[in-house]
Amino acid sequence: MSKKVLNVEDDVDITTFVSTVVEENGYIPIVAKDGEEGMRKVREERPDLIILDILMPRESGIKMYHELKMDPSLKDIPVVMLSAVSKRTFLRSQAALTEFGDETVPEPQEYLEKPVEPGDLAEIVKKILG
Amino acid sequence: MSKLLIIDDEEGIRKVLSISLANDGYDVSVAAGGEEGIEIFKKESPSIILTDIKMPGMDGVEALKQIKKLNPDAEVIMITGHGDMDSAIEALKLDASDFLNKPIKDEALSVALKRAEERITMKKKLEAYTYDLENMVRMATEEVKRRSDFQNKLITSSNDAVIAADEKGDIIIYNGGAERIFGYPRVEIIRKMNIDKLYPPAIVAEFRSGLKRRGDADLSKWKEVAIVAKDGGVVPARFSGSILYGEDEVIGSVGFFQDLREIKRLQEELIKSERLTATGQTVAGLAHYIKNILNGLKGGTYVLNVALGKNDRGKIRSGWTMIERNVGRISDLVLNLLAYSKERKPEPEDCFPNEIVEDVCALMELKARENNIEIERDLDPLIGEVFIDPKAIHRSLLNLVSNAIDACIFDPTANKHWRVKISTAVEENHLIRFEVTDNGIGMDKETKGRIFSAPFSTKGERGSGLGLLVTEKIIREIEGEISVESEPGKGTTFIICLPYQEALKNVKGL
Numbered sequence: 001m002s003k004k005v006l007n008v009e010d011d012v013d014i015t016t017f018v019s020t021v022v023e024e025n026g027y028i029p030i031v032a033k034d035g036e037e038g039m040r041k042v043r044e045e046r047p048d049l050i051i052l053d054i055l056m057p058r059e060s061g062i063k064m065y066h067e068l069k070m071d072p073s074l075k076d077i078p079v080v081m082l083s084a085v086s087k088r089t090f091l092r093s094q095a096a097l098t099e100f101g102d103e104t105v106p107e108p109q110e111y112l113e114k115p116v117e118p119g120d121l122a123e124i125v126k127k128i129l130g
Numbered sequence: 131m132s133k134l135l136i137i138d139d140e141e142g143i144r145k146v147l148s149i150s151l152a153n154d155g156y157d158v159s160v161a162a163g164g165e166e167g168i169e170i171f172k173k174e175s176p177s178i179i180l181t182d183i184k185m186p187g188m189d190g191v192e193a194l195k196q197i198k199k200l201n202p203d204a205e206v207i208m209i210t211g212h213g214d215m216d217s218a219i220e221a222l223k224l225d226a227s228d229f230l231n232k233p234i235k236d237e238a239l240s241v242a243l244k245r246a247e248e249r250i251t252m253k254k255k256l257e258a259y260t261y262d263l264e265n266m267v268r269m270a271t272e273e274v275k276r277r278s279d280f281q282n283k284l285i286t287s288s289n290d291a292v293i294a295a296d297e298k299g300d301i302i303i304y305n306g307g308a309e310r311i312f313g314y315p316r317v318e319i320i321r322k323m324n325i326d327k328l329y330p331p332a333i334v335a336e337f338r339s340g341l342k343r344r345g346d347a348d349l350s351k352w353k354e355v356a357i358v359a360k361d362g363g364v365v366p367a368r369f370s371g372s373i374l375y376g377e378d379e380v381i382g383s384v385g386f387f388q389d390l391r392e393i394k395r396l397q398e399e400l401i402k403s404e405r406l407t408a409t410g411q412t413v414a415g416l417a418h419y420i421k422n423i424l425n426g427l428k429g430g431t432y433v434l435n436v437a438l439g440k441n442d443r444g445k446i447r448s449g450w451t452m453i454e455r456n457v458g459r460i461s462d463l464v465l466n467l468l469a470y471s472k473e474r475k476p477e478p479e480d481c482f483p484n485e486i487v488e489d490v491c492a493l494m495e496l497k498a499r500e501n502n503i504e505i506e507r508d509l510d511p512l513i514g515e516v517f518i519d520p521k522a523i524h525r526s527l528l529n530l531v532s533n534a535i536d537a538c539i540f541d542p543t544a545n546k547h548w549r550v551k552i553s554t555a556v557e558e559n560h561l562i563r564f565e566v567t568d569n570g571i572g573m574d575k576e577t578k579g580r581i582f583s584a585p586f587s588t589k590g591e592r593g594s595g596l597g598l599l600v601t602e603k604i605i606r607e608i609e610g611e612i613s614v615e616s617e618p619g620k621g622t623t624f625i626i627c628l629p630y631q632e633a634l635k636n637v638k639g640l
Contacts, residue, residue, distance in 0.1 A: 012452075012455075013425075013426040013429055013430070013452050013455065013456070014429070016429070016430075016433055016448050016449070016451075016452055017429035017430075017432065017433060017452075020432065020433045020436050020437075020445065020449075021432075024436055036544070057539045057540045057541070057542070058541075058542055058544070059542070060542075084422075114425065115421075115425035115428070115429075118432050
């Protein structure tokens with residue numbers, strides 16, 4: 001059975017683009033438009049890979065990433081960040097969360113800064129899912 | 131001890147007198163005749179001389195003459211015998227001090243000597259007084275000179291212009307600072323030019339009324355004036371002045387001017403550099419926004435290509451929608467940029483403001499529904515057809531409603547009933563009030579302070595930051611007012627007040 005890739009992203013342009021790339025490479029795309037919906041779909045669909053945006057209304061990617069990594073049943077799902085926010089800023093925001101008492105979380109599998117070329121995205125997805 | 135000289139040809143008198151006067155405490159010298167007397171006088175310089183008038187050789191009158199020539203202050207007492215009246219008068223003319231008649235009586239002698247002593251003391255005192263007085267005058271003169279030098283230096287070394295004129299307005303003080311501001315050299319001004327010609331007309335008028343009547347002008351407050359310099363150039367300056375009064379009457383005027391050229395230059399430079407910085411930030415922000423649109427277009431092309439290859443109609447549609455949406459965004463941006471950079475002439479016409487609100491709501495309805503946001507209207511039915519700029523209202527409300535919806539979308543609160551409300555109302559003084567209220571994320575003070583000042587977006591690369599700038603500009607151009615109230619977590623209200631006129635149709639009808 002084909003593997004599932006969840007794209008959590010509020011920008012319809014990006015989800016259309018990411019879904020197309022995912023589909024082209026033989027995987028099943030799932031989309032969620034914010035962190036809230038994202039967490040729900042993670043539990044419902046059990047995706048094999050999550051491609052996660054950072055700046056989203058309601059629940060941001062910063063919070064969702066932290067939730068994923070703190071949940072023992074979800075923490076092993078690989079996560080690729082795809083954002084206009086730089087990697088350094090993202091890592092700093094994760095470090096900031098630990099200052100409120102949370103545990104340190106591992107870095108994401110891959111960090112892609114927008115915009116991403118279809119070929120580059122496909123390569124990374126294939127590398128992780130095999 | 132006073133020195134005393136006795137000149138007499140009679141030895142008896144010399145002896146008697148010298149013994150008696152030595153006893154009285156004088157240092158006595160004697161001479162038997164005029165010539166000898168002068169010699170001794172030169173050597174001893176006695177302060178009192180007793181001399182007989184009638185003597186062989188040089189007589190007393192001649193001796194007196196010579197002594198007075200040597201020392202006008204010497205006290206010369208003439209000893210006169212019977213029949214010496216003519217000589218006595220001559221001696222008096224020559225400034226003899228006193229006369230003693232032969233035979234010399236002790237009493238008369240002591241009175242004459244006492245008077246001579248007194249005169250000497252007086253003379254000495256007078257001399258001392260005179261000396262003191264001269265000294266004091268000299269010191270006072272020096273002090274006055276020193277002070278006036280000091281004041282002169284104060285005036286000449288002042289960086290500011292100091293110009294003083296007499297009661298007629300003729301200029302008598304004009305320093306280097308004045309030369310630098312007004313451009314005329316001192317030689318062309320002092321005693322040659324009147325303030326009427328030198329000062330700007332407004333200042334001249336004030337000086338003139340102040341010179342005419344006391345208290346009629348208060349020039350003390352600093353104010354900015356434009357000085358027309360000798361070469362015709364205009365020099366910005368700060369001015370303050372004063373009318374000078376003597377006891378009662380006006381004695382002149384003084385004006386102080388500070389050169390503002392350097393300050394103005396620095397201010398302009400600062401404004402220019404601020405504008406450059408703002409432009410730089412604007413361009414950077416816009417470039418980012420445009421890049422984001424380009425990425426959307428690129429993504430759309432990719433999706434479209436993939437879909438065309440597989441002839442997947444559903445995918446063709448979504449790829450095409452991506453392209454359309456981003457073309458829409460870029461044309462919106464261009465419109466906003468044009469509106470922001472160009473002066474827009476108001477285009478008022480007869481229209482129904484409430485209908486414009488309905489149009490805007492219809493346009494935003496879909497986006498609102500997709501995000502579970504309700505759009506409400508509260509429209510004043512008293513607003514009918516009026517003469518106002520419909521395009522300006524449409525553009526402004528569209529921007530504000532779109533922002534209000536974004537404010538709800540970005541609100542992190544879970545399961546809230548989000549609402550955007552648009553209301554209209556007629557106000558006094560021919561004003562229509564539009565309000566766009568949301569219960570979304572709200573703004574803190576800092577954000578609120580920035581929204582109208584420069585391209586600024588809280589939506590990351592999804593906002594150009596131009597929307598509110600353009601809205602503010604459009605409202606300003608049709609002489610309306612825009613204001614905002616906001617609280618983080620509670621929501622935001624934008625208020626626009628626009629002046630309107632009666633619909634032309636109705637006016638013509640009357």
